[in-house]
Amino acid sequence: PFGKSAPIHRFESGARSFLFLSRHGEKDYSITAPFVNYRANIYALKTCGVERIISWSGPGIINKALRPGDFVVPHDIIDETRGREATFYKGKGIGFIRQNTPLCPQVHEALCDALREGGLPHHTEGVYACTEGPRLETPAEIRKFRVIGADLVGMTLVPEVFLARELEICYATLCYLTNYA
DSSP, rough: OOOOOOOOEEEEEEEEEEEEEEEEEOSOOSSSSOOOOHHHHHHHHHHTTEEEEEEOOOOOEEEETTTTTTTEEEEEEEEEEOOOOSSSSTTTTTTOOOOOSOSSSHHHHHHHHHHHHHHHOOOOOOOEEOOOOOSSHHHHHHHHHHHHTTTEEEEESSHHHHHHHTTOOEEEEEEEEOOOO
């Protein structure tokens, strides 16, 4: 009902089944963040029976304690998007979904455990500021995000994280840091 989702690929590992959806396109980076059909993707995953989502993101670094090559498992998010379809309940008078823990604590902890066991440089907390894109942020915007407590900045997680919550799918993200914002 929300349009075409990105293709979904199924992988089997023993008794477990995994699905993979490339939100930015099957080849290269053909769909930039503001043009992803987030509602179609999350809805398609729900209809496939998905209970947990681990997303991947490559945000810019705001917090100077973080370094390129580090991993971060964010615990909170700031929504700086403006024009994206952000709910499944548009025009339905519903949609007051609590966001006191917008990212799933159980999947968050599993990601942190995996990073710790792998000996990878990581941080178990971080605030991700999500901007509209496709343009990058101005220096003044980065200063604003630093003042309001953002550690990272990217364009991808909103509304994905909130849509997953609306459909009762546990969602967490793994960020790989490659550059300073």
